Every structure is written in structure tokens, then in C-alpha cells.
Amino acid sequence: MDTEMNTGRGVDAPADGLGLRESKKRETRQLISDHATRLFLQQGFERTTIAEIAAAARVAKKTVTNYFPRKEDLALDHQEEFVAGLARTVADRQPGQSALTALRLAFQAAVTAQDPVAGFAGPEFSRMIAASPTLSACLRALHDRREAALAHALAEATGAPADDITARTAAALLAAVHRTLFQRIQELTLAGRGNPxxxxxxxxxxxxxxDLLEPALAHYAVRGPERSPSGQ
Structure with missing residues (x-):
């Protein structure tokens, strides 16, 4: 458990700046998540019940579902970060930088960092996903949601309508590369290769x-120069 609470009888706020109530909620959420992960890895996602997770965490079943509405949310707890990541990278690209360049550099950095969100989840977790039809389907849906978010970001970046076919096609190509590389990491993990x-x-x-996308997207969604506050 990495959540620490102040022990000063409520006089002082917790050291991390959270209120006591919010800190307790975060601690409970982490406790449930930790026990769920342990049980999923021990006996498989499909075989593990919400009741077993609640019993292990010593909370009510309703408490588990209040924090995690779906069982999949207990196993894939970085969903929103995953879905929003590509769109955020495009929105934050540097002046003169294309969407392709920004996404390429971000993924290269994720590989260097061996980021779990990019697919470096480790053998036990990867086997759990591969063995579960539910989690495999959930992961496919997350890839689809990420592509849709990227299409929206590209349309905004180019001043195009939300349903612009160019933005949607570019998002499909860029998301396909990310999906393929994610699957490649999983494949190598399941084959017994270590993260390094x-x-x-x-x-x-x-x-x-x-590189395969350079001919089509090298000059697409290039961010213009930033204007100074005076507009010069």
C-alpha cells in the first residue's frame, strides 16, 4: 500500500494534501484493486468472483462495485489513460511537428521506459489477458475507443468537421500501428522474452x-508556429 495518512487525530491534513475522507477512499480503492489483481493472477479472471474479491478485501460486494462498476475495471485500471493517450499527444505536439512525428516520438519514449500502458505488462498479467475472452474483448474495445478519440483530436487539429474522412482515415492508420506494436509486445512477452x-x-x-506512414502522413496535421501574446 503506497497511500500514507497523517496520524494527527484529524488536526492536520494528510501529508499528500488530500482530505482525510478522500485519502481513505483512495486507500480502499487501492486495497480492492490489489486483492483483485492477486486473485486474478492466481485463479484467472473468469473464475474470480466479485464476492471473492470483496471477502479478500474485507469490504461489501456493493463497495467493490461502487469503486469498480465492471469486473473488467478491476483488471484494466488505466483505461482512460490508454484511450486518451494518442489524442493528448496530438493536442500537445510542438510547433512545426506533425501528428505522425509526435506520436512516433511518444511511442519511442514509451518503449524506452518500458511503459505498461504501451504493452509492457509483464508475463503474468499478459497471460491473464490472453486467457480471458472478456478481457481480450475489452482490450479490443479500448483500442477502438482510442482510435475514435484520436480521430476527434486530428479533426480539431486540422480545423475539419468531426466526421472528416481524412481525420478518420489518418486515425485508423496511426491507431493500427499502435495496436500492432502493442500486440507485438504482448506476443514477445508471452514467448518468454524479458522487457529489456x-x-x-x-x-x-x-x-x-x-516509416510506412511517412509517405502519407509526414505533412498532415503539422502544428503552426505559436503566436506571441501581442499577436505578432
Whole structure:
């Protein structure tokens, strides 16, 4: 447990700046998540029940579902970060930088960092996902949602309508590269390769994958120069 609470009888706020009530809620959420993950890894996602998770965490079943409305939310707890990541990278790209360049650099950084959100989840977690039809379907849906969010961000970046076919096609191409590389990391993980070895392989394969998009997208959604406050 990494949540720490102040022990000063409520006189002082917790050290992390959260109120006592909010800190307790975060601690309970983490406790439930920790026990759920342990049980999923021990006996599989499909076989584990909400009742078992509640019993392990010593909370009511209703408490579990209040924090995690779906059982999948207990296993895939970085969903919103995953869905929003590509769109956020496009929105935050530097002046003169295309969407493709920004996304390429961000993914390369994720490979270097061996980021779990990029797919470096480790063998036990990867096996759990692969063995569960529910989680596999949920992951596919998250990839689809991420593509839709990226299409929206590209339309905004280019001043196009929300249903612009160019933005949607560009998002499909960019999301496909990310999906393929994510699956590649999972494939190598399940084959017994360690994260440093996988990162070395992906460093080269990432370059090849993104290079395929250069002819079509090298000059698409390039961010213009920032204006000074005076408009000059």
C-alpha cells in the first residue's frame, strides 16, 4: 500500500494534501484493486468472483462495485489513460511537428521506459489477458475507443468537421500501428522474452512501422508556429 495518512487525530491534513475522507477512499480503492489483481493472477479472471474479491478485501460486494462498476475495471485500471493517450499527444505536439512525428516520438519514449500502458505488462498479467475472452474483448474495445478519440483530436487539429474522412482515415492508420506494436509486445512477452530484450526489438521495429506512414502522413496535421501574446 503506497497511500500514507497523517496520524494527527484529524488536526492536520494528510501529508499528500488530500482530505482525510478522500485519502481513505483512495486507500480502499487501492486495497480492492490489489486483492483483485492477486486473485486474478492466481485463479484467472473468469473464475474470480466479485464476492471473492470483496471477502479478500474485507469490504461489501456493493463497495467493490461502487469503486469498480465492471469486473473488467478491476483488471484494466488505466483505461482512460490508454484511450486518451494518442489524442493528448496530438493536442500537445510542438510547433512545426506533425501528428505522425509526435506520436512516433511518444511511442519511442514509451518503449524506452518500458511503459505498461504501451504493452509492457509483464508475463503474468499478459497471460491473464490472453486467457480471458472478456478481457481480450475489452482490450479490443479500448483500442477502438482510442482510435475514435484520436480521430476527434486530428479533426480539431486540422480545423475539419468531426466526421472528416481524412481525420478518420489518418486515425485508423496511426491507431493500427499502435495496436500492432502493442500486440507485438504482448506476443514477445508471452514467448518468454524479458522487457529489456523486448524494448531492444521494438526500438527497431517501431522505426520500420512508423516509416510506412511517412509517405502519407509526414505533412498532415503539422502544428503552426505559436503566436506571441501581442499577436505578432
Amino acid at each position: 530484450d523486448i524494448a531492444a526489438v521494438l526500438t527497431e521495429e517501431t522505426t520500420r512501422a512508423f
